[in-house]
Amino acid sequence: MSRTVLRYFFDFLDEQEKWLNSMAKCGYRLKKCGIMTYTFDECKPNEYEYAIEFVGDRAYSKAKDYRRYLEDMGFRTFTKNINWNLSYGKIRWRPYAKGMGHISTSPGGFNKELLILEKKKDGKPFELYTDVSDKLNAYKSVKRTYVWAVLMMIGLSAITFIPNVSSLSPAMTWVLRAVILFFSILFVIPMVKYFSLVNQLKEESKTFD
Amino acid sequence: MVYIRDNIKGGALTETTFLVLLAVYTPNHGYGIMQFIENETNGRVVLGAGTLYGAINTLVKKKWIAPSGNEFDSKKKEYVITGLGKQKAEEELKRIVEVWKLASTIIKGDRIT
Numbered sequence: 001m002s003r004t005v006l007r008y009f010f011d012f013l014d015e016q017e018k019w020l021n022s023m024a025k026c027g028y029r030l031k032k033c034g035i036m037t038y039t040f041d042e043c044k045p046n047e048y049e050y051a052i053e054f055v056g057d058r059a060y061s062k063a064k065d066y067r068r069y070l071e072d073m074g075f076r077t078f079t080k081n082i083n084w085n086l087s088y089g090k091i092r093w094r095p096y097a098k099g100m101g102h103i104s105t106s107p108g109g110f111n112k113e114l115l116i117l118e119k120k121k122d123g124k125p126f127e128l129y130t131d132v133s134d135k136l137n138a139y140k141s142v143k144r145t146y147v148w149a150v151l152m153m154i155g156l157s158a159i160t161f162i163p164n165v166s167s168l169s170p171a172m173t174w175v176l177r178a179v180i181l182f183f184s185i186l187f188v189i190p191m192v193k194y195f196s197l198v199n200q201l202k203e204e205s206k207t208f209d
Numbered sequence: 210m211v212y213i214r215d216n217i218k219g220g221a222l223t224e225t226t227f228l229v230l231l232a233v234y235t236p237n238h239g240y241g242i243m244q245f246i247e248n249e250t251n252g253r254v255v256l257g258a259g260t261l262y263g264a265i266n267t268l269v270k271k272k273w274i275a276p277s278g279n280e281f282d283s284k285k286k287e288y289v290i291t292g293l294g295k296q297k298a299e300e301e302l303k304r305i306v307e308v309w310k311l312a313s314t315i316i317k318g319d320r321i322t
Contacts, residue, residue, distance in 0.1 A: 053259065066262060072285045073240050073258050128259035131225070138259070 002031060004039045011190040012082045012114060013052055013142055020050040020116065030118060033080050035111070048118050051126045056082060056113030057141040067115060075119050079112035082145070132205040139198050146191035153184040222301045228254060229264050229274070230290055230298045236277045238285040239265065273297055 009016040020030060020038075028040035029048050055063040067077050119126060129135040157180045159165060160173055168176065215221050222230075232245040239261060247255050256264070265288060268274045273294035277287045290298070 069239055069262055069286070070258060072238060073243070075258070124255070127257045130255065130257040131260045131263075134257075134260045134263060 002039055002041050003028065004037055006037055008036050010186040011193065012080075013054060013190075014193075016080075016114075017050055017052045020052075024048045024050060030078060030116065033078055033116070035081055046121055049121050049126050051117045051119075051128055052080075053115045053117065053128060054082075054113065054138065054142050054145070055115050056145065063112065063115075070115070070117060075117040077118075078116040080114040080116055081111040082113040132201060136198065136201045136205060139194055139201060143191065143194040143198055146187055146194060149187040150184060150191055153180055153187060156180050157184075220300065220304060222297065224254065225256065225260070225264055226268070227298065227301050229261070229268060230294055230301075233274050233288045233290045233294075236287040236289040238287045240285070242288070268294070 007019070009019070023030075023038075023040060024043075025046055027043055027045040027047075029043040030050070031039045031041045033039070055066060058066065067079075070077055117126075117128075129138060157177055160177055160180070166173070228246045228250070229242060231249075232242040237245065239258075242265070243256055243258070243261055265274070269276065269288070271293075272291055274288045275291050277289040278284070
């Protein structure tokens with residue numbers, strides 16, 4: 001029996017990973033995922049475990065090479081988006097990527113910002129990074145993504161204050177602002193969380209290096 | 210917090226680097242490298258897949274190891290140590306032997322007295 005669940009995670013890393021693992025604990029194994037849906041097959045409880053890796057800051061060819069490597073390591077992999085596909089164009093700029101940012105083009109890295117990895121539970125912890133500086137870099141790129149999401153929200157709300165920019169009535173403009181504020185908060189919460197995680201790891205790296 | 214980093218001119222490799230180099234004296238793929246390290250250190254060193262990926266790519270960039278065989282092969286990608294890599298590994302062995310000699314003289318000497 002398969003089961004499809006509708007979900008969206010604003011905290012796409014930790015919360016999504018926790019949720020997939022709790023599903024696996026109850027005997028559901030991920031079969032495929034869509035933009036906002038997850039399809040599960042029934043399996044034995046506690047048979048599989050999941051880890052999520054953010055690859056949206058890598059060029060498509062590099063993300064693909066990494067995925068192939070992980071498949072070779074014996075993990076089952078899925079790709080997943082982090083945002084709704086709201087843009088009409090086929091090109092999306094990813095300001096959160098390193099340096100000048102990468103342009104992601106369909107059908108490449110577009111909507112494949114995350115890798116979901118599955119392995120059979122073997123009693124060993126499912127750790128992708130066993131080095132503090134690697135862990136730090138992984139969280140830093142996630143943090144950077146949230147910073148950009150929040151900046152975009154600030155930009156959007158700034159636009160609504162430009163006079164005569166839209167034909168919306170004043171009341172509707174306030175509704176729009178409320179919606180933007182609502183989503184900003186949903187991005188700010190994980191942003192704050194990853195900021196503090198990065199700071200924690202920085203402290204740790206001082207003692208271990 | 211006072212912490213001590215390795216001396217710049219000391220030339221020590223990180224343990225991860227040295228172990229990866231040793232794992233590819235015969236051609237080996239990612240999973241094999243991971244297994245080799247875990248087995249040979251009796252589980253003392255277990256590398257995460259992401260960390261190992263970074264280590265492999267860094268060593269390929271430095272030309273200490275190189276992909277072996279056909280890259281477009283459907284088989285798992287294998288890596289093998291290069292001449293330069295062997296040279297680095299030999300230097301590291303020499304350094305470790307020196308440190309070992311020094312440590313064993315002093316530590317044993319201390320025990321006798």
